[in-house]
Amino acid sequence: xxxxxxxxxxxxxxxxxxxxxxxIDRFLVVAEYEELPAVIVANKADLVAKDRAQAVFxxxxxxxxDVVYTSATDGTGLEAFADRLATGISIVTGPSGVGxxxxxxAIEPGLxxxxxxxxxxxxxxxxxxxxxxxxxxxAGGYVADTPGIRExxxxxxxGTELASCFPEFRDHLGACAFNxxxxxxxxxxxxxxAVQSGAVSEARYDxxxxxxxxxxxx
Numbered sequence: 001x002x003x004x005x006x007x008x009x010x011x012x013x014x015x016x017x018x019x020x021x022x023x024i025d026r027f028l029v030v031a032e033y034e035e036l037p038a039v040i041v042a043n044k045a046d047l048v049a050k051d052r053a054q055a056v057f058x059x060x061x062x063x064x065x066d067v068v069y070t071s072a073t074d075g076t077g078l079e080a081f082a083d084r085l086a087t088g089i090s091i092v093t094g095p096s097g098v099g100x101x102x103x104x105x106a107i108e109p110g111l112x113x114x115x116x117x118x119x120x121x122x123x124x125x126x127x128x129x130x131x132x133x134x135x136x137x138x139a140g141g142y143v144a145d146t147p148g149i150r151e152x153x154x155x156x157x158x159g160t161e162l163a164s165c166f167p168e169f170r171d172h173l174g175a176c177a178f179n180x181x182x183x184x185x186x187x188x189x190x191x192x193x194a195v196q197s198g199a200v201s202e203a204r205y206d207x208x209x210x211x212x213x214x215x216x217x218x
Contacts (some may be wrong), residue, residue, distance in 0.1 A: 005144070006088030008038045009081075012057075013098040014069075015047040015048040019056050023095060025166075025207040028065070032165040033157050039084050041065040041092075043099045046071040059201060063168050072099060072106040082107040104145055108137055111145075161211055163191065168200055169208070184209060 010027040012019045017190050024040065031038040042057045053069060061067045068084065070077035072093055081103060084090070092100050105111055134144050175190025176183070183191040196202040 002194065005036060005083065005091045007090040008036050009041050009084060009090055009092045009096035010038055011041040011092060011103065012044040012099045013042050013044040013047075013099045014042055014053045014056070015044055017097050020057065020095070021203060022207050022210065025204065026211070027093065029157065029162070029165040029211065032167065033161065037066075039068060040202075041081060041094075041103070042067060042069045042134045043103060044071060044073075045076050046074045059203075062146055063204075069210065070103060072102045075106075078103075078106055082137070085137060085143050089134070089144065090150070091144045101145060104135070104143065108135065108143075113137055159212055163208060166208055168202060168204065169194075172200065182212065184212060 005121050008027075008031045010024070011033070012024055019042075022029055028038055028040075040057060042053055042061055042147070050069075057067050057069070066084070068077050068080050069082050085092075085107075092104060093101055104207045134142050148204070157165065160180075163173055169183075169191055172190040172194040173183075175193070176186065177188035178186050181189055181191075183189050191200065191205070195202055
């Protein structure tokens with residue numbers, strides 16, 4: 001664990017392994033609950049067309065999240081990624097195989113972090129980082145490289161606080177007819193009305209519903 005971080009950089013790959021929006025949502029919910037600024041790093045951007053990457057990550061930019069498209073292979077976004085980590089303590093996290101250690105090696109070659117390949121059969125990464133390590137950066141700040149995560153539990157977040165961990169939901173939560181609305185089945189729910197009107201993404205609401213009902217992201 002890393003105490004008192006200033007930023008969470010949640011790294012996901014544009015391909016190999018393919019991005020999982022439900023897992024992206026889980027990382028962001030945890031960051032929101034801990035009141036930590038988050039940047040989404042869309043790595044391996046060289047593997048897919050730009051419009052394909054933006055189809056997955058663009059909606060998060062529309063919500064207001066900072067998204068950086070990167071590739072250690074062709075250098076895309078490395079300077080922008082390094083700039084985000086240049087102050088304070090940053091946690092670099094995300095699923096296995098998305099290239100976290102490779103990215104850190106690219107912006108700070110002296111780190112020489114161990115990297116691994118993605119399983120062609122399972123399209124999942126192999127764990128190479130086995131524990132969190134704190135590294136100083138020449139440009140300033142410190143970064144914690146953390147083990148890859150394939151599933152992310154939400155057991156510490158009360159169900160009553162989950163909806164407020166979705167920033168775009170917040171303006172609609174006070175419009176419900178019931179103060180204890182779960183936003184799942186109650187009549188005159190402000191959030192579900194916002195989904196029906198298109199003001200809130202159906203995909204993001206579906207993530208909320210699954211989290212609230214206790215499903216796990218795969």
